[in-house]
Amino acid sequence: MKIIVKSQDTANINIAVPSRLLLNRISAAIGSSYLKRYGIDISQKQAITLVKELNRFRRKHRDWVLVEVQSKEGDYVKIKL
Amino acid sequence: MDMTIGKRIASLRKENGLKQDDLAEMLNVSAQAVSKWENDQTCPDISLLPQLAKILGITVDELLSGKKESQAAVILVEEEKRKDVKDMVLRIVVDSSAGDKVRVNLPMSLLQIALDTEMDLPQISSNGAMKNIDWKQILELVRHGAMGNLVEVESSEGDMVRIFVE
Numbered sequence: 001m002k003i004i005v006k007s008q009d010t011a012n013i014n015i016a017v018p019s020r021l022l023l024n025r026i027s028a029a030i031g032s033s034y035l036k037r038y039g040i041d042i043s044q045k046q047a048i049t050l051v052k053e054l055n056r057f058r059r060k061h062r063d064w065v066l067v068e069v070q071s072k073e074g075d076y077v078k079i080k081l
Numbered sequence: 082m083d084m085t086i087g088k089r090i091a092s093l094r095k096e097n098g099l100k101q102d103d104l105a106e107m108l109n110v111s112a113q114a115v116s117k118w119e120n121d122q123t124c125p126d127i128s129l130l131p132q133l134a135k136i137l138g139i140t141v142d143e144l145l146s147g148k149k150e151s152q153a154a155v156i157l158v159e160e161e162k163r164k165d166v167k168d169m170v171l172r173i174v175v176d177s178s179a180g181d182k183v184r185v186n187l188p189m190s191l192l193q194i195a196l197d198t199e200m201d202l203p204q205i206s207s208n209g210a211m212k213n214i215d216w217k218q219i220l221e222l223v224r225h226g227a228m229g230n231l232v233e234v235e236s237s238e239g240d241m242v243r244i245f246v247e
Binding site: 041042045046049050053054056057060061062063064065066067068069070071072 | 092095096098167168179180181182183184185186187188190191194195198200
């Protein structure tokens with residue numbers, strides 16, 4: 001997974017994280033318990049199913065752009081699978 | 082951030098799971114030529130554009146301008162020509178009145194899993210135009226073959242939200 005941040009004021013940031021490190025059963029379990037604190041009820045089983053599907057999709061579509069945000073000030077964030 | 086034609090070709094090629102060699106072979110050009118296009122050193126020959134656009138699954142106009150025509154049309158795909166929901170993509174495009182732009186490209190299967198397991202869908206955005214969107218109805222439309230620009234909402238603040246399925 002790649003996270004790219006381009007800002008007008010600061011240096012550009014490129015973070016590459018191994019997708020398997022983020023998209024696995026443990027992170028899904030941690031994520032689901034973390035989301036519960038914010039009132040978003042996703043069970044561990046559901047989170048694991050979502051992670052599995054994201055992994056399947058990632059294998060099929062390398063470098064898939066998941067999120068792209070551009071602010072009016074020109075700051076830019078892109079998250080690639 | 083505006084994409085150059087080269088970046089657009091590279092991005093679409095990767096989305097279609099093609100290597101530079103594959104694209105080159107399909108167009109009867111060298112892999113180096115494709116590399117040069119993608120690095121904006123040269124542009125594809127005008128006679129190649131229709132075939133290139135077809136391979137990348139867009140129109141020539143979309144390839145040149147970067148503006149998606151599919152945002153404007155809803156089509157109903159016949160049952161035998163329908164893609165598996167797992168291979169579809171849900172694109173959420175938010176253009177705020179303040180000038181911020183958000184693009185979210187989600188595998189349709191994620192929405193399917195979320196709804197099938199009766200997941201409590203988190204609020205995708207605090208944007209007013211995103212509230213009260215019936216995701217179940219969207220999935221139902223997709224299952225019945227609807228593709229393209231399924232939702233277009235303009236909030237009273239001037240924010241524009243479009244949801245389309247490809």
